[in-house]
Amino acid sequence: MPDATGPGSLSSLRLANRRRLLGALPAGQAVSQAELARLTGLAPATISGLVRTLVDDGELVVRQGVANGRRSRLVERAPVRQRYGIGVDLGRTHVKVVAGAAPGEVLAESAVVLDGGLRPDTVLEVIGALAASVRQEAGLTTAQIAGVAVGVPAPIDTATGVVTETAILPALVGFPLRDEVARLLGRPVVVENDANLGALALARRAGAGRSVVFVKVGSGIGAGVAVGGELLRGDSGAAGEIGHLALDPALSVVCRCGRRGCLETVGSAESVRTALSSALRRDLALPEVLGLIGDGHPVAVHVLEDAGELLGRGLGWLAMILNPADIALGGPLLAAGDAWLGPVRQGFRRAVLPGVAERTRISISPLGEGTEAVGALVASLSAGE
Numbered sequence: 001m002p003d004a005t006g007p008g009s010l011s012s013l014r015l016a017n018r019r020r021l022l023g024a025l026p027a028g029q030a031v032s033q034a035e036l037a038r039l040t041g042l043a044p045a046t047i048s049g050l051v052r053t054l055v056d057d058g059e060l061v062v063r064q065g066v067a068n069g070r071r072s073r074l075v076e077r078a079p080v081r082q083r084y085g086i087g088v089d090l091g092r093t094h095v096k097v098v099a100g101a102a103p104g105e106v107l108a109e110s111a112v113v114l115d116g117g118l119r120p121d122t123v124l125e126v127i128g129a130l131a132a133s134v135r136q137e138a139g140l141t142t143a144q145i146a147g148v149a150v151g152v153p154a155p156i157d158t159a160t161g162v163v164t165e166t167a168i169l170p171a172l173v174g175f176p177l178r179d180e181v182a183r184l185l186g187r188p189v190v191v192e193n194d195a196n197l198g199a200l201a202l203a204r205r206a207g208a209g210r211s212v213v214f215v216k217v218g219s220g221i222g223a224g225v226a227v228g229g230e231l232l233r234g235d236s237g238a239a240g241e242i243g244h245l246a247l248d249p250a251l252s253v254v255c256r257c258g259r260r261g262c263l264e265t266v267g268s269a270e271s272v273r274t275a276l277s278s279a280l281r282r283d284l285a286l287p288e289v290l291g292l293i294g295d296g297h298p299v300a301v302h303v304l305e306d307a308g309e310l311l312g313r314g315l316g317w318l319a320m321i322l323n324p325a326d327i328a329l330g331g332p333l334l335a336a337g338d339a340w341l342g343p344v345r346q347g348f349r350r351a352v353l354p355g356v357a358e359r360t361r362i363s364i365s366p367l368g369e370g371t372e373a374v375g376a377l378v379a380s381l382s383a384g385e
Contacts, residue, residue, distance in 0.1 A: 014050075015188065017042060021050050022059065030076035032067040051075055057143065084140050085383070086131050086185070087376025088150040089194060092118060092169070092219050096373050097130035099138040099145075103204055104378045106370070108137035118171045120180075128184050145187050147383025149376040150177060151194035153222060155237040161191035164237060167244075167257040168220065188383040195240055196231050197375030199224030201367055202328050204378055211324040214371060215242070217311065217331035219270040221263055224375075225322060243268065245314055267311035269332045276303045290335045304336060305343040312347020312362075319352055319360055328365040330372065337364070 017040075024039040025031065031039075037047045054060040058078055065074040082101055089096040096111035110130045114122060127150075135145065154169035156162070161178020163169050182189040192200075198214035203226035206212050214224045221243030225232040232239050243264035244257050253271075255262035265271055269286060276292070277284045279299050284292075292300035315327055333340050341364060349357045365371045 017046060017050055018054065021047065021054070025060075025075070025077060027077070030063070030065060030074035032072040032074055034072070035067065036075060083146045083381050084138070084144050085146050085377055085380030086135065086148045086187075087197075087373050087378075087380050088127055088131070088148065088181075089197075089373040089376055090118070090123065090127075090150055090152050091194075092153060095123065095126045095130060097127065097134050098370075098373045098377055099131075099134040099140060100377045102378075102381050104201060104374045106374065106377065107140075108134040109370075109373065110134050110137075118169065120172060120175045120177075123172070123177075124180055124184055127181060131185055142186060145185075145380075147188040147190065147380045148181060148185055149197065149379035149383055150181055150189065150191045151197040151372050151376045152177070152191060153194050153216070153218070153220060155241060156191055156193050157237055158190075158192070158233065161189065165241075168241075190379055190383045192231075192376075192379055193222065193224065193233075193237065193240070194372045194375075195222035195224035196226075196233065197224065197379055198328075198330055198365065198367075198371040199226040199375070200231060200378055201371055201375035202226070202326070202365065203229050205366065206326065210326065211322065213240075213315075213318065213322065213324045213327045214365065214375075215315065215327060215329050216372065217267070217269055217329060217333055219264075219268060221268050221311070221314070223318060225324070242314055242318055245317060247310060247314055263310070263314040267307050267314060272303055272307045272333070275307070276300055279303065286332055290332065293336050293339060301339060304333075304340055308340050308343030309347035309350075312344040312349075313351045315344070315362070316348045316351025319348070319356055323356065324360065327360060327362045328371075329363070330365045330369070332369075334364055334368060 020040050033047050037044045055062055060075055061078050062073050062075055084101050087098045093114050094111060098106045098109040100106040110133050112126055154163045155165045157164050163172040166173050178189045178191045195214055195216045199212055202212045202214050211227045216222050223240035223242045225240055245263045246261045247263045249261040251261040253265040254260055255265050273286050273289050276289050293304055345362050348362055367374050
């Protein structure tokens with residue numbers, strides 16, 4: 001049976017036709033539906049259906065006028081209005097959903113921990129419940145939501161919204177996440193790598209022309225790169241997966257990708273938790289680890305410093321290729337503050353040329369733990385375009 005939601009499906013065709021119509025409509029001008037059919041090459045019946053939908057969505061307005069000497073229904077863009085969206089930050093163990101307005105203003109947010117991990121059925125159930133909750137809290141109707149963006153900690157095929165890398169997020173590989181969330185919420189959806197969304201949020205703050213890298217350091221390590229406000233995704237969506245740089249193949253720890261020496265095995269938040277648990281001979285949760293670091297426990301601080309310096313070396317490799325102006329860090333180790341940031345900067349300085357070290361700013365993300373969610377909100381506002 002053919003896929004009803006894939007790239008060749010009716011839903012994909014309708015979205016493509018919607019974009020074609022909006023792209024063909026002259027800015028600041030009203031044209032007849034017959035003229036739109038000529039401009040787009042779409043059938044008049046298709047144009048009529050699209051216009052009705054876009055009027056309901058608030059994208060177009062229709063008024064009576066004169067075209068080619070005859071009375072006609074004229075179509076034009078609706079006046080600029082406030083646009084709202086929903087952003088979803090989907091982590092390996094959590095879901096965070098925000099509702100807000102351009103350019104990334106959060107009006108409501110809610111989050112839950114996923115005890116059972118990222119199973120598709122659980123993910124959809126939680127996203128549906130949280131999206132309804134934040135939309136209602138923000139006082140928005142479904143029709144006011146321009147779109148939804150979902151951030152996922154894995155490489156994404158942006159054409160299909162499907163996770164592509166089995167070693168990073170195996171439970172969601174091949175699952176039509178974009179189409180299922182669109183069906184669930186009834187709005188256009190984009191799916192993007194979560195670190196890319198973090199970079200998008202920071203690029204919006206940094207302004208035009210600056211190159212920005214956002215590095216999410218959690219159970220894995222991923223980097224989002226934005227140059228001049230545009231994301232760098234790479235040919236297969238795997239740009240920025242620096243957690244699987246082979247920092248030192250002689251290291252004994254085996255990564256979940258099957259190789260040894262990957263950066264995430266020594267520089268991630270999970271690697272800090274694992275190393276400290278081993279050193280203290282008891283299984284520690286990450287909040288306990290952060291508490292020990294905050295209390296200045298000497299072993300905890302030493303483990304953090306080692307991980308931070310190795311992370312800095314990995315960022316140095318990235319900087320020598322991309323030469324960004326800013327590298328901003330995110331993830332749970334933000335709570336450690338300068339105790340983490342100092343070693344990261346030190347490792348970075350040792351890995352790059354002096355001029356690169358001098359000109360590259362490494363900092364904690366100014367958006368804190370909400371960086372990815374704000375990026376998702378920014379991306380959601382263009383989901384239907």
